[in-house]
Amino acid sequence: MKIYVPRDAAAKAMGADEVAEAVLREARSRGIDVTLVRNGSRGMVWLEPLVEVETDKGRVGYGQIEAADVPGVLDGSSDKALGPVEEIPYFKGQTRLTFARVGLTDPLSLADYAAHGGLEGLRKALAMSGEAIVKEVTESGLRGRGGAGFPTGIKWETVRKAEGAQKYIVCNADEGDSGTFADRMLMEGDPFCLIEGMAISGIAVGATKGYVYLRSEYPDAIEVMNAACDIARREGLLGASVLGSGKAFDMEIRVGAGAYVCGEETSLLNSLEGKRGVVRAKPPLPALQGFMGRPTVVNNVISLASVPVIMARGAAFYKDFGLGRSRGTIPLQIAGNVKYGGLYETAFGTTLGDIVEKIGGGTASGRPVKAVQVGGPLGAYFPVSQFDTPFGYEEFDAKGGLIGHAGLVVFDDTADMRKMARFAMEFCAVESCGKCTPCRIGAVRGVETIDRIGRGDASAIPLLEDLCETMKDGSLCALGGFTPFPVMSALKHFPDDFNANAKEAAE
Amino acid sequence: MSGTTGAAASERILATISEHLGLEGPLLPILHAVQAEFGYVPQDAVAPIAKALNITRAEVHGVMSFYHDFRTEPAGAHVVKICRAEACQAAGADAAVAAAEKVFGTALHGTSADGKVTLEPVYCLGLCACGPSAMVDGKVVGHVDEKKLGKIAKEMRA
Numbered sequence: 230m231k232i233y234v235p236r237d238a239a240a241k242a243m244g245a246d247e248v249a250e251a252v253l254r255e256a257r258s259r260g261i262d263v264t265l266v267r268n269g270s271r272g273m274v275w276l277e278p279l280v281e282v283e284t285d286k287g288r289v290g291y292g293q294i295e296a297a298d299v300p301g302v303l304d305g306s307s308d309k310a311l312g313p314v315e316e317i318p319y320f321k322g323q324t325r326l327t328f329a330r331v332g333l334t335d336p337l338s339l340a341d342y343a344a345h346g347g348l349e350g351l352r353k354a355l356a357m358s359g360e361a362i363v364k365e366v367t368e369s370g371l372r373g374r375g376g377a378g379f380p381t382g383i384k385w386e387t388v389r390k391a392e393g394a395q396k397y398i399v400c401n402a403d404e405g406d407s408g409t410f411a412d413r414m415l416m417e418g419d420p421f422c423l424i425e426g427m428a429i430s431g432i433a434v435g436a437t438k439g440y441v442y443l444r445s446e447y448p449d450a451i452e453v454m455n456a457a458c459d460i461a462r463r464e465g466l467l468g469a470s471v472l473g474s475g476k477a478f479d480m481e482i483r484v485g486a487g488a489y490v491c492g493e494e495t496s497l498l499n500s501l502e503g504k505r506g507v508v509r510a511k512p513p514l515p516a517l518q519g520f521m522g523r524p525t526v527v528n529n530v531i532s533l534a535s536v537p538v539i540m541a542r543g544a545a546f547y548k549d550f551g552l553g554r555s556r557g558t559i560p561l562q563i564a565g566n567v568k569y570g571g572l573y574e575t576a577f578g579t580t581l582g583d584i585v586e587k588i589g590g591g592t593a594s595g596r597p598v599k600a601v602q603v604g605g606p607l608g609a610y611f612p613v614s615q616f617d618t619p620f621g622y623e624e625f626d627a628k629g630g631l632i633g634h635a636g637l638v639v640f641d642d643t644a645d646m647r648k649m650a651r652f653a654m655e656f657c658a659v660e661s662c663g664k665c666t667p668c669r670i671g672a673v674r675g676v677e678t679i680d681r682i683g684r685g686d687a688s689a690i691p692l693l694e695d696l697c698e699t700m701k702d703g704s705l706c707a708l709g710g711f712t713p714f715p716v717m718s719a720l721k722h723f724p725d726d727f728n729a730n731a732k733e734a735a736e
Numbered sequence: 737m738s739g740t741t742g743a744a745a746s747e748r749i750l751a752t753i754s755e756h757l758g759l760e761g762p763l764l765p766i767l768h769a770v771q772a773e774f775g776y777v778p779q780d781a782v783a784p785i786a787k788a789l790n791i792t793r794a795e796v797h798g799v800m801s802f803y804h805d806f807r808t809e810p811a812g813a814h815v816v817k818i819c820r821a822e823a824c825q826a827a828g829a830d831a832a833v834a835a836a837e838k839v840f841g842t843a844l845h846g847t848s849a850d851g852k853v854t855l856e857p858v859y860c861l862g863l864c865a866c867g868p869s870a871m872v873d874g875k876v877v878g879h880v881d882e883k884k885l886g887k888i889a890k891e892m893r894a
C-alpha cells in the first residue's frame with residue numbers, strides 16, 4: 230500500500246508530521262506493508278494535510294486529516310474521502326507546467342523525477358549551443374517571476390556575451406512578499422526542477438557556479454534543497470561533468486538572515502558576499518558586474534524552474550499560453566481571508582474577480598470582500614470595482630498596481646484600510662536598507678502622518694500624498710519607491726477609512 | 737550548548753570559522769554557524785571572525801546589526817516567531833499576537849520573566865493560506881489561536 234503525506238511546510242503547519250507518524254504506527258499494528266511517500270503539496274492548502282492513497286482507480290485523497298482519521302483512511306472508510314485527487318475541480322482546472330510534478334512525485338527521488346519528465350530539458354540543452362538555448366528561452370516569452378517582469382532570455386544573453394573567466398547563476402529564493410509561497414512550494418516539492426533550471430542557465434551563459442539565496446524563514450525548504458543538491462552531485466547531475474557532458478556546473482545553498490530588502494537583487498548580491506544588504510546603484514547591471522563583480526544571472530526560483538519545461542516542450546508550446554505580453558503560466562498564490570487558499574497555476578489572463586470569487590471561493594469569513602492586495606507589501610490594494618482586471622503585467626500596471634510575485638491577499642469588509650496603509654509605511658521603515666532619505670526617513674514620517682489622519686486631522690491627507698510622491702521619485706529601489714502603491718491605493722479607493730468623522734458617524 | 741566564554745569556547749569559535757573559510761562570501765555562513773553553536777553570536781567571536789576574514793571588527797558588527805536574525809544576547813529557552821504580515825493580518829494576526837503575548841507572558845521582542853520564551857514578530861513564513869502562522873523553535877504552525885498557543889505554552893513550561 231502506497232500512501233502520500235506531504236512534507237510541504239503548509240501541510241506540516243497543519244499537522245502532516247503527526248499524520249505521517251500515525252500512518253506508520255497504524256500500519257505496524259495491523260501488520261500491513263505501507264510505503265510512505267512524503268510528497269510536496271498539491272497546493273490546495275485548505276485541504277492540508279491532504280493524504281493520498283494509491284488505488285487501482287488512481288490516487289484518492291482525504292482532506293484535513295488528523296492522526297485519529299488514519300485508521301479510516303487505511304480502510305477506505307473515512308468520511309473525509311475526496312475521490313481521485315486530480316479530479317478535484319481546483320486541481321483539474323489548472324495548467325500545471327512549472328508545478329507539474331509538485332505533489333505528484335517524491336521530491337528527493339531523482340528516479341521519480343526522471344520518470345515524470347525531469348531532465349528532458351537539460352538533456353536537450355546539453356546538445357545545443359549556449360546561443361540556441363538563450364534563443365529558445367527568449368522566444369518562450371518568459372519574464373521574471375520575481376516581480377519586475379524583465380525578459381529572462383535578454384538577461385541571459387547579456388551574461389552570455391559578457392567577458393569573464395568566472396560567471397555565476399544566482400537564484401533569488403528570498404520570497405519575502407506576504408501572500409507568496411510558490412518558491413517555497415517548488416523547492417520543497419520539486420527541488421530537482423530548480424537545480425535543472427539553474428544547470429541549463431549555467432550551460433547557456435557559461436557559468437559553472439550557482440547559488441540559491443534562500444531565506445532563513447524557510448527551514449524546511451533549506452533542508453530539502455540541501456539534500457537534493459547532495460543527491461544531484463552524487464548522481465552526476467551537478468559537478469565537473471553534468472550528466473556526463475563534460476560541461477561543469479555546481480551550486481550551493483546560502484541562507485538569508487531575515488532582511489526583506491535582500492530580495493532586491495543587488496542587496497542580495499551584497500549579502501551573498503558577506504556585506505550589509507545595502508542596495509547598489511545600477512548601472513553597473515548585475516548581469517555584467519554581479520556577484521564578486523563578475524557577470525551574474527539573478528533570477529527568481531519560478532523563472533528558473535520554468536526553464537526545464539520550456540526546453541523540453543519548446544518555446545512555442547509555452548508561449549501559446551497567456552495574454553498580451555504576459556506569456557505562459559503563472560502560479561497564483563491565493564491567501565489571506567479566503568475560502569480556498571492555495572497555489573493555482575494557470576495561463577495569464579484570468580480576471581482578478583474570477584481568481585478571488587470563482588477559484589478562491591470568496592472570503593473564509595463568509596463576509597463580503599473589501600480589498601485584495603496583489604503583489605506583496607509593495608503592491609496596490611484593489612477594490613471590488615476593479616475585479617475585471619485580467620491577470621497580466623501590463624494590465625495591472627495600467628490600473629496603478631503590479632502583479633509582483635503573483636500573491637493575492639484577500640481582506641473582508643472588517644479590514645481597516647488606514648491601518649493597512651500605516652502598516653505599509655511601518656514595514657518600509659523597518660526594512661529600509663537606509664541608503665536613501667525618502668525611504669529611510671519618509672516612511673517614518675508616513676507612519677506619523679497616517680496617525681495624524683487617524684486622529685481626525687484631514688489636513689494631513691495632502692501631506693501624505695506629497696510624501697508618497699517624494700518617496701516615488703527619490704528612492705533608489707522599489708522598497709521606498711513602491712510603498713506608495715499600497716498607501717495611495719488604500720487612500721484612493723477607501724477614503725472613508727481615512728476620515729475619522731465619517732467613520733464615527735457610520736458606527 | 738556549554739559555556740560561551742573561556743578556552744573551550746574560543747576553540748569552538750575558531751573551528752566554526754575555519755570550516756567556512758573556503759567559501760566565497762563566508763561571513764553570513766560563519767555568523768549563522770556561530771549562532772547555531774551558541775544560540776547567539778558572542779562578543780568574543782567578533783575579533784576572531786574579523787581577523788580570519790581580514791576585515792575590521794566594526795565591519796563584522798555592521799553586518800550583524802543589519803540583519804534581524806543575528807542575536808548579540810542569548811534568547812529564551814524557546815523562540816516563538818509570530819507572523820505580522822498582511823495575509824496573516826487578513827486572517828486575524830492581531831488577535832493571534834495578543835493571544836501569544838498573553839499565553840507566553842511577554843510582549844513582542846521580549847522574553848518571559850522565567851526566561852522560557854522569547855517572542856518575536858516575523859514578516860511572512862510562506863504559510864499565508866493557513867494563517868495566522870507561527871514558528872516555534874523552527875517548527876511551523878498554522879491557524880494559530882489562543883487555544884493552540886496556550887497548549888504550546890503549557891508544553892514548554894511542563
Ligand SMILES: Cc1cc2nc3c(=O)[nH]c(=O)nc-3n(C[C@H](O)[C@H](O)[C@H](O)COP(=O)(O)O)c2cc1C
Nearest residue numbers: 373374375401403404405492493494528529532707
Ligand atoms: C524590496 C525588493 C524586494 C524584492 N524581493 C524579491 C524576492 O523576494 N524574490 C525575487 O525573486 N525578487 C525580488 N525582488 C526583485 C529582484 O530585485 C529582481 O528583480 C529579481 O530577482 C530578478 O529575477 P527575475 O527576473 O527572475 O524576476 C525584489 C525587489 C525589491 C525592490
Ligand code: SF4
Nearest residue numbers: 662664665668706709
Ligand atoms: S529605497 Fe529604501 S531600501 Fe531601496 S535603496 Fe533606498 S533606502 Fe534602500
Ligand code: FES
Nearest residue numbers: 819824861863864
Ligand atoms: S503573511 Fe503570514 S505567513 Fe505569509
